[in-house]
Amino acid sequence: MDELNALESWAGALLSKLAPAARRSALREIARELQRSQRTRIAQQRNPDGSAYEKRKPRPKRLRDKAGRIKRAAMFAKLRQTRYMRAETDALGLAIGFAGRVARVARIHQFGESDRVASHGPEYKYPARVLLGFSDADREMIRDLLLRHLAT
Template identity: 90%
Template sequence: MQRSQRTRIAQQRNPDGSAYERRKPRPKHLRDKAGRVKRDSMFAKLRQTRYMRAETDGLGLAIGFAGRIARVARIHQFGESDRVAPHGPEYKYPARVLLGFSDVDREMIRDLLLAHLVN
């Protein structure tokens, strides 16, 4: 599950298969040396193992984000408002679903559950 979530975030896709909403265009003074706007993949650090955690116990499995990065993930997951910089303007971020079940994930869980019950 954790691997599939990472892959989907890297592809910048919501669990339903739709693409994340594009970033807001940046002003011209934020261009790099080559004169083009930097368009790196969003949420590159969120995908790292040190931030995306999986916890298991006898009752189930939970996948989530750890530490201060969980706040950033929550703002994007639910499309909340936040300040762009300390004491800066507030911006309402579009909802970009970071954690969720795709149809493939649901099938995998169902198959694993059925295999466990049969054995």
């Protein structure tokens, strides 16, 4: 959270110099680019610090299970869709988050909380897989976009 406060204080001072319409435009462009970078990073299965997401826990084989039924596709494929990952902007700021029921799933993985695997199944503590966060490239991109808007 400290990195968010530092970014907010630095960017807030620069954004306050812009007119409200220009500020809204700058924030909209920053939100769009941040959303794109978050989607790309989630697709690559990476945390903001560059480390890989912890892999899924292997399931024990059962006699009646079909072979290969463990989902091997990339995690969070639907979460990164525009339908679920939303960006909101106004003259005061921007917010990127998840909408609807998937927000709960995202929160559980973001903070590594416990949840039930199935509706009446066992409880499992999920490892923290940071879905939304700032990487060094994101900070540079925000700085460059802000400076471009200030120069025009």
